[in-house]
Every structure is written in C-alpha cells, then in structure tokens.
Amino acid sequence: MEESTAVSSKRVSRPAGRRAQVQASGTDTVGSEPIGSDPAGASGPVGSGPVGSAAVGSGAVGSGAAGSGPPGPPVGPPEPPSAGDAGSSTPATESGMGAGSGAATSQAPPEVSVGPQSPESAQPMPLDKTATTAVQTALRTENAAIWAYALVAASDKDDIAVTGSMVAAHRVRRDATAGLLVAAKQEAPPPAPAYRVPKVSNQAQARELAIQIESDCAAAWRNVVGSTDNADLRRLAAQVLLETANRLVRWRQLAKADPVTVAFPGER
Amino acid sequence: MARRGVFAAGAAVALSATAGCTVFSSSRTTRTETVAAPPPTDPMDNLISMTRLHYLRLQAGASLGGAAAKLEPLAKDRLEHLKRLLAEQARTNRSTPAPATQAGQTVAPPASAAAAISSAVDDASVAQVAFTDQIANVSRYRAALFASIAACLATHRTVLAPS
Numbered sequence: 001m002e003e004s005t006a007v008s009s010k011r012v013s014r015p016a017g018r019r020a021q022v023q024a025s026g027t028d029t030v031g032s033e034p035i036g037s038d039p040a041g042a043s044g045p046v047g048s049g050p051v052g053s054a055a056v057g058s059g060a061v062g063s064g065a066a067g068s069g070p071p072g073p074p075v076g077p078p079e080p081p082s083a084g085d086a087g088s089s090t091p092a093t094e095s096g097m098g099a100g101s102g103a104a105t106s107q108a109p110p111e112v113s114v115g116p117q118s119p120e121s122a123q124p125m126p127l128d129k130t131a132t133t134a135v136q137t138a139l140r141t142e143n144a145a146i147w148a149y150a151l152v153a154a155s156d157k158d159d160i161a162v163t164g165s166m167v168a169a170h171r172v173r174r175d176a177t178a179g180l181l182v183a184a185k186q187e188a189p190p191p192a193p194a195y196r197v198p199k200v201s202n203q204a205q206a207r208e209l210a211i212q213i214e215s216d217c218a219a220a221w222r223n224v225v226g227s228t229d230n231a232d233l234r235r236l237a238a239q240v241l242l243e244t245a246n247r248l249v250r251w252r253q254l255a256k257a258d259p260v261t262v263a264f265p266g267e268r
Numbered sequence: 269m270a271r272r273g274v275f276a277a278g279a280a281v282a283l284s285a286t287a288g289c290t291v292f293s294s295s296r297t298t299r300t301e302t303v304a305a306p307p308p309t310d311p312m313d314n315l316i317s318m319t320r321l322h323y324l325r326l327q328a329g330a331s332l333g334g335a336a337a338k339l340e341p342l343a344k345d346r347l348e349h350l351k352r353l354l355a356e357q358a359r360t361n362r363s364t365p366a367p368a369t370q371a372g373q374t375v376a377p378p379a380s381a382a383a384a385i386s387s388a389v390d391d392a393s394v395a396q397v398a399f400t401d402q403i404a405n406v407s408r409y410r411a412a413l414f415a416s417i418a419a420c421l422a423t424h425r426t427v428l429a430p431s
C-alpha cells in the first residue's frame with residue numbers, strides 16, 4: 001500500500017476529477033485501477049472469492065521488473081506511435097483469434113470482430129452500480145492496452161503484424177464497451193494521457209508487456225462476468241474473456257513461456 | 269326505460285353464456301392440480317464428470333509421447349479445473365471436496381498421437397460449450413469460474429490446432 005501510494009504521487013498529469021488511471025509501477029500493471037479501488041471486486045459473492053482476488057491491478061506478470069529503478073514510462077505524447085496503424089497495413093499472421101469459437105485458423109483475417117453480442121447492435125443493456133463499475137474498469141483497461149501496445153510495437157519489430165491486429169481488436173472492443181456504457185446512460189471514462197508501465201527496451205520485454213496487457217484485460221472482463229446477474233452482459237464479457245485468453249496464449253507462445261496455456265485466464 | 273332494462277338483461281345473459289356461466293350447468297368446480305417440479309439438477313455434477321473424463325483422456329493420450337506430449341500441460345490445466353470444481357461443489361454442499369484423482373481410474377489410450385490430439389480437440393470443444401451454456405444460469409462466482417474455464421478450453425483448441 002505504501003508503495004502504491006508513493007508511486008501514485010508520480011502520476012503523470014491527467015484531467016482533474018478522474019479516477020486514477022496511471023498505474024503505480026510497483027504494482028506492475030498496465031493502466032488500471034489501483035489495488036483495492038475497484039468496488040466491483042469488493043462486493044457481492046465475487047469479491048469474496050477468487051474472482052475478487054483477480055481484480056485488475058494486481059499484476060502478476062513481470063513483477064520483478066516493475067518496482068526496480070526509476071519508472072520508465074513514456075510520458076511523452078498522449079498517444080504514442082500507433083501500432084494499430086502499422087498493423088492495419090500489414091497482413092496478420094496470428095491465428096486462433098477469431099471471435100466466437102476461439103479456434104485457430106492460420107489464414108484468419110485480422111481480429112476485429114466483436115462477435116454477435118456487439119453492444120452497438122444490441123438493445124441498451126441495463127447496468128446496475130456494480131456492473132457499471134466493472135465495465136468502466138474494463139474500458140479503462142482497454143484504453144491502457146491500446147496505449148501500451150504501441151510500446152510493444154516499438155520494441156518488437158518481428159511481431160508487428162500480430163501487434164497491429166491485436167491493437168485493432170482492442171480498439172473495436174474499446175469502442176463497443178464505451179457504446180455499451182453510453183447506451184446505459186453511464187459515464188464512459190476517457191483514456192488517460194499516459195500510463196506507467198515497466199521498462200521496455202527489447203523484444204523479450206515487449207512480449208512480457210504484451211502478456212501483461214492481455215492478462216490485465218482478461219482479469220477485467222472476468223470481473224465483469226462475476227459482477228452482474230444480467231445474462232447478456234455475462235455472455236458478452238465471457239466472449240471477450242475468451243478472445244483475450246487467446247491473445248494471451250498467442251503472446252505466451254511467442255515468448256516461449258512454459259506452460260503456454262493458463263488454467264484460469266483472468267484469475268490472479 | 270323498460271325496453272332498456274330488457275336489452276340490459278339480454279346482454280347480461282348473452283355475456284354469461286359466452287363466458288360459460290350458466291345456472292343450469294351441472295359440472296363441478298374445476299380444480300387445477302399442479303405437480304411439483306423436480307428439484308433442479310446441479311450442473312456441477314455433469315461438469316465435474318465431464319472434466320474428469322477429459323482429464324483421463326488427456327493423460328492417456330499424453331502417455332503416448334511424441335506429438336501427443338503437448339497434451340501433458342493441457343491435462344494439468346484440466347486437473348486444476350477439476351480440483352476447483354470439486355472445491356466449489358463442496359463449498360456449496362458444505363462438505364469435504366472429493367479427491368480429484370483416484371487410483372485405478374484410467375481410460376484406454378488412443379491408437380495414435382494424432383487420434384489423441386483429435387480427441388482432445390473434440391473434448392475441449394464439447395466442454396467449452398458446456399461451460400459457456402451455464403454461464404447465464406449460475407451464481408456470479410460460478411459464472412466467472414465457468415467463463416474462465418471456457419476461455420482456457422478455447423486456448424486449448426488454439427494450441428492443438430494444426431499450425
């Protein structure tokens with residue numbers, strides 16, 4: 001807690017009145033709420049079980065590197081070099097990222113599908129307070145993912161196509177999630193100017209960061225599943241969790257992690 | 269005034285006849301008897317059985333070695349799923365979790381590594397659907413657990429898919 005508080009004071013400038021989006025480097029999580037600040041994970045049956053412990057912000061990946069040394073965040077431009085742009089002009093080579101089945105197809109197009117449960121095409125989904133908080137946290141995590149993937153692209157030239165397609169998927173998901181909140185007449189938190197991330201200077205670190213990004217997103221969407229009784233929202237969040245888990249495994253394959261799969265994606 | 273009364277009485281009689289009410293009816297009062305529905309089946313039983321079977325199949329396939337060796341980490345995942353499901357069932361039943369593995373529980377190994385992998389993909393698909401189907405019907409905690417397991421199973425299919 002002390003570390004988190006101390007690092008929080010180093011936050012880069014952000015609009016007043018917004019909740020913290022710049023993650024403390026000591027927690028080694030990209031762009032999410034500080035530990036313990038998520039009401040969705042602290043209330044109801046979810047908060048009392050493993051799901052609550054999987055609240056975004058507990059970053060499990062690369063924890064050794066995060067707290068060491070000065071924070072190495074690129075606090076420069078609000079929007080770093082866009083990896084999505086690079087990816088959109090190159091053919092995607094990743095597989096197994098299709099929305100829906102999660103099955104791998106090596107010739108799959110870039111993953112931009114949001115699935116049949118796209119919030120934009122659906123009726124406004126009523127959200128209670130707990131679900132709203134969880135979805136807002138997920139949106140913040142998606143914003144952070146888009147921002148952080150630019151760093152991945154900058155340090156991992158070999159996987160630029162993979163990165164691009166994944167950024168495109170996160171952009172679509174971000175827009176869909178914002179649309180979901182707006183349709184429910186809830187606030188859609190805007191992206192922060194910058195996020196504090198571990199130092200990324202080579203390909204291995206970039207892949208570790210990508211794994212962390214997807215782990216955070218998986219945790220956020222798993223939290224959404226466990227924060228609501230709305231069947232449609234559960235299905236939507238489960239679908240996103242599935243897509244995120246596939247991206248996570250893709251990065252773990254590239255990083256030659258062992259084991260490649262994770263028994264409970266989104267749980268920490 | 270009298271004519272209006274006659275018309276009103278006629279209308280009342282016609283309406284009663286339409287509704288099936290007549291003073292000359294000899295039928296008894298209709299009673300509706302509702303049979304109590306059977307208690308809902310806990311989906312955990314089926315999911316646990318399925319997970320146990322798939323775990324045993326993965327283990328049998330992994331024992332073939334070679335290309336089927338990549339089933340070993342997937343079997344570990346399924347064993348973790350099984351343990352968690354048993355723990356969750358025991359939590360709600362206020363009992364002690366049953367052991368995930370028991371001596372003597374085996375299945376016949378597939379004929380070849382390719383058959384083992386194919387079987388594992390099919391099992392993962394079936395299990396993913398089974399867990400996904402229950403997400404909307406269970407408690408919040410279980411929904412999150414099932415969603416996570418379903419996502420894991422999707423990654424199994426990805427890992428096993430031919431590259």
